[in-house]
Amino acid sequence: MALRGNVYRILEDIVGPQNISEEPVILDTYAFQWLAETISGTKFCTRPEAVLLPGNVEEVQAIIKACNRYGIRYKAFSTGWGPWNTVEGEGVLQLDLRRMNRILEIDEKNMYAVVEPYVIGSQLQVEAMRKGLNCHLIGAGANTSILASATSMAGYGLTGIFTGYSNCNVLAVEWVLPDGEVLRLGSLGSGAGWFGGDGPGPSLRGVMRGMIGALGGLGVFTKCGVKLYPWYGPPTTPIEGIHPLDGMPIPESFRVHSLTFPSWEALADAVYRIGEAEIGYVMGRALPPGLIPALNVGSATEYAQMLQLVSTEGMMDEFKYAIQIFLGANSARELEYQERALEEILSESGGKIILMLEEQSVKNILFRHLIKSEGISRVFQLAGTFATSLGAGTSWDAAVASSKFGEQLKRKYIERGAIADDGGDLAWGGAYQHGRFGHLEEIIMYDFQDADSLKGADEYVEESAQATIEKSLGQPISIVRGMAEHFGPTSCDYHIWMRRIKKAFDPNITADPSFYIEPEQPPGK
Amino acid sequence: MTLQDYRNDIQRCSRCSLCKWLPLAQIKSWRFANACPSMVWGNFHAYSAGGRMIAALSLLDGRIDYTDKLVEIVYQCQMGGACDVSCKVNRDLDPLEVMLELRAKCVEDGQVLPAHMVMIESLRSDDNVLGELKAERGKWAEDLDVKDITKEKADVLYFAGCRYSFDQDLWKIARDTIALLKMAGVDVGISGKEEACCGGRAFEIGYRGEFTKYAEHSIETWNAADVRTVVTSCSDCYGAFKFHYPRIGKKMNFEVLHITEYLDRLIKEGRLKPTKKVPLQVTYHDPCHLGRLSEPYIPWEGVERKVLGQVVIKDPPKEYRRGTNGIYEPPRDVLRSIQGLELVEMERIKEYAWCCGAGGGVMEAYPEFAQWTADERIEEAKATGAEALVTACPWCERSFRDALEHNGAKIKLYDIVELLLEAL
Numbered sequence: 001m002a003l004r005g006n007v008y009r010i011l012e013d014i015v016g017p018q019n020i021s022e023e024p025v026i027l028d029t030y031a032f033q034w035l036a037e038t039i040s041g042t043k044f045c046t047r048p049e050a051v052l053l054p055g056n057v058e059e060v061q062a063i064i065k066a067c068n069r070y071g072i073r074y075k076a077f078s079t080g081w082g083p084w085n086t087v088e089g090e091g092v093l094q095l096d097l098r099r100m101n102r103i104l105e106i107d108e109k110n111m112y113a114v115v116e117p118y119v120i121g122s123q124l125q126v127e128a129m130r131k132g133l134n135c136h137l138i139g140a141g142a143n144t145s146i147l148a149s150a151t152s153m154a155g156y157g158l159t160g161i162f163t164g165y166s167n168c169n170v171l172a173v174e175w176v177l178p179d180g181e182v183l184r185l186g187s188l189g190s191g192a193g194w195f196g197g198d199g200p201g202p203s204l205r206g207v208m209r210g211m212i213g214a215l216g217g218l219g220v221f222t223k224c225g226v227k228l229y230p231w232y233g234p235p236t237t238p239i240e241g242i243h244p245l246d247g248m249p250i251p252e253s254f255r256v257h258s259l260t261f262p263s264w265e266a267l268a269d270a271v272y273r274i275g276e277a278e279i280g281y282v283m284g285r286a287l288p289p290g291l292i293p294a295l296n297v298g299s300a301t302e303y304a305q306m307l308q309l310v311s312t313e314g315m316m317d318e319f320k321y322a323i324q325i326f327l328g329a330n331s332a333r334e335l336e337y338q339e340r341a342l343e344e345i346l347s348e349s350g351g352k353i354i355l356m357l358e359e360q361s362v363k364n365i366l367f368r369h370l371i372k373s374e375g376i377s378r379v380f381q382l383a384g385t386f387a388t389s390l391g392a393g394t395s396w397d398a399a400v401a402s403s404k405f406g407e408q409l410k411r412k413y414i415e416r417g418a419i420a421d422d423g424g425d426l427a428w429g430g431a432y433q434h435g436r437f438g439h440l441e442e443i444i445m446y447d448f449q450d451a452d453s454l455k456g457a458d459e460y461v462e463e464s465a466q467a468t469i470e471k472s473l474g475q476p477i478s479i480v481r482g483m484a485e486h487f488g489p490t491s492c493d494y495h496i497w498m499r500r501i502k503k504a505f506d507p508n509i510t511a512d513p514s515f516y517i518e519p520e521q522p523p524g525k
Numbered sequence: 526m527t528l529q530d531y532r533n534d535i536q537r538c539s540r541c542s543l544c545k546w547l548p549l550a551q552i553k554s555w556r557f558a559n560a561c562p563s564m565v566w567g568n569f570h571a572y573s574a575g576g577r578m579i580a581a582l583s584l585l586d587g588r589i590d591y592t593d594k595l596v597e598i599v600y601q602c603q604m605g606g607a608c609d610v611s612c613k614v615n616r617d618l619d620p621l622e623v624m625l626e627l628r629a630k631c632v633e634d635g636q637v638l639p640a641h642m643v644m645i646e647s648l649r650s651d652d653n654v655l656g657e658l659k660a661e662r663g664k665w666a667e668d669l670d671v672k673d674i675t676k677e678k679a680d681v682l683y684f685a686g687c688r689y690s691f692d693q694d695l696w697k698i699a700r701d702t703i704a705l706l707k708m709a710g711v712d713v714g715i716s717g718k719e720e721a722c723c724g725g726r727a728f729e730i731g732y733r734g735e736f737t738k739y740a741e742h743s744i745e746t747w748n749a750a751d752v753r754t755v756v757t758s759c760s761d762c763y764g765a766f767k768f769h770y771p772r773i774g775k776k777m778n779f780e781v782l783h784i785t786e787y788l789d790r791l792i793k794e795g796r797l798k799p800t801k802k803v804p805l806q807v808t809y810h811d812p813c814h815l816g817r818l819s820e821p822y823i824p825w826e827g828v829e830r831k832v833l834g835q836v837v838i839k840d841p842p843k844e845y846r847r848g849t850n851g852i853y854e855p856p857r858d859v860l861r862s863i864q865g866l867e868l869v870e871m872e873r874i875k876e877y878a879w880c881c882g883a884g885g886g887v888m889e890a891y892p893e894f895a896q897w898t899a900d901e902r903i904e905e906a907k908a909t910g911a912e913a914l915v916t917a918c919p920w921c922e923r924s925f926r927d928a929l930e931h932n933g934a935k936i937k938l939y940d941i942v943e944l945l946l947e948a949l
Contacts, residue, residue, distance in 0.1 A: 021594075023592065024589045025571055025589050026571045028583040028588055029570040029571040029576040029580065032538075032582070051569060053568050053569070079542055080542070081540055123554075126554055127554065127555050141541070141543075143541060143546060236553065239551060244614075298847075299838075300836055300839075301843070302842075303836065304836050308833075374548070374549040374615075377543065377616070380537070380541075381616050382836045382837070383835040384537045385537065385539065417835075419835055420834050421834040445836070446835050450831075450835065
């Protein structure tokens, strides 16, 4: 079904002929996605009807108003990585926001930045670092949109102990509502600039994004402010060495360690203590045992060789209850305090520094990976793709409990041969905001081109999601359609509120609800 | 390997878009964070390496058929390979190889561009891709006192390539090169009008038959003539010799050097002594074909095998080209040997360099896109504060000259050879 001629022309008039396409080759590149096989059985989800590249808020607004007028659905994305970015059903427009790519402001004094949707984490980070500041980067990678993570999606990264996470870093927002009106949230709503997410001005952060975000189902976010944090390193960050052994020299103002503990409980307690002491710039399970071999290898083949080597030599045991921590400070005395506090925490919890990761070149690699948030995409490299589940997304204790369960569950699928044998423990995440929030998602790697592996992965995600309800393990990070329907009844019926929000804000249901919430309760539910 | 052979790899693309950017840790600013000219120019995802891999999969699966837009997407790319370097930071994929195979399939299926047909017709009739007469090929060296290697032996064969042979604006650089070699006492010869295209551009635009013909011709001719060393000033030709020639499996009994490697060697051996000061602050543009695309081809034949349950490995292990073994230091060392000259670096250098715009048949088929790409590089050069942009490839030189003429940017442009000659 092609767009009716007059509708195409109307949209073309809005964005210009070079910024709209109905070409099948272009549409297919928007239907192809990571995890698409779990939805459609192929690498392709639904083709959008057309793709538009709006260049500013006025164009976005005009497109949405046209969609409301002609009864056309749309979904916008920023960097567009993940199946939730795809459209569902016939006749849906995809808005690719990549032409809206400016950093509008970095307010050094008040420590915030204002960005458009297609500014990626790395871009904002390097510009902020020039001014002695840093931004929160999510673990998925600094190739993702800062705005999307802040307004529309879950967003956790390992500087979270210091920088919080994306949900909490969003300040004022410019939001084109599903009916085409522009709403300015927070301080922007009272003409006071971008510094505040909750006022002076309308505070609708919970409505706008809730916990996970509306995943494109509630209009289009065209600008937002995000918090920035101190950066204690140099304004530019040179990289030394040849890939994959390239590292970032560690500035004097930082210390980098990997820590190991005698048990999950000792690890959990130590992390709370670290939070209470308000130390740490990066902290979390960046290198769960299954990822240790991936730190400095260049291919899946080398990973397999390294994993076999370290497993044989019993080295993995040292990483079973391990975390990475970077201490960072703006003075020698502050750094000394942090070091002494860490020593005391280790002493009281029975923890110790992992000596084999104290080698300077290894620490430099780790520093690059975590400060720049560029390493986690290795999980695609080994088996072809990955899926993730569990996570808790509440307290650190819940995250640890979820991780312990995840390892047990994974073991079953590893023994079945359905997923990669990474040793069983690939629980990635950390405790954020000085320990007030915790998340440890259990990653599996699998070969989607192998029917048994794909089936096993699907079952793992399903079983782990079900277990989160039965075992009270918090909300899983696996993004599946119908998630709100599934988990709402166990969590204050939040799905009912989401549905009401959807109907109130989007009376014509033009914003594609497929990964947010269907406006009507499905039959039989 | 054919496009079909890459099918598994293609499906493993996660649409992460890392191919659009410099490797994340290498990004130094918002302004110069992009790696892929095609993506910035075309904007739709299809113009990225990942997008082209998806297009290839759609084509293989019969989801799409050839259209003018598909052909444009396939060819509106300089094939500079920055995407390939970025992708391989964490992935075992070969997006550049997929794009090369996609072009070969297009040609096989008759999906070609008129501008490229002109190049190929010229190649077939006159052994060059510039639409010039073969008889004119040696004119750049007329009245130069240099051996004709078709008549007498020489230690070194200087291979000018199509661009230096026919682009009169650039003849001076080729002639300066001969002068430098003679100053160093090198026994150098040329093939004059008997020289033929290296075939590299034919390979890049998908014409495998023509490429094989010219690669075989070069190798057989030089092996038969007992040539020991081939030196070229053309980075495109150099890239073809290193990256593409090994694909045809013919043994090359000669060493191939880019002029910057050879001059660097001559300086370090004391055979060239740059003593005159050249007070100039310059920035150096790494040509794609001298940098990441000159990394030697690594043949691999094998199968995929599963270990550790579902970890997919290549058996035998496959070595990946990541751009790190390109020619980066020799040109810089030549510049550093010149007294008074100061080298300042751009943000995107070595294997992460932004393209000049000329490659992959883009200059011929999409001149506006080529010029925009060059404009972007000139902006980056200007941002260093350097007085001059220096390069080591006639295609880059041509592209920058055209852009400077058009955009009026105030920055000087040199080939390394010109600066070295000034310093002697």
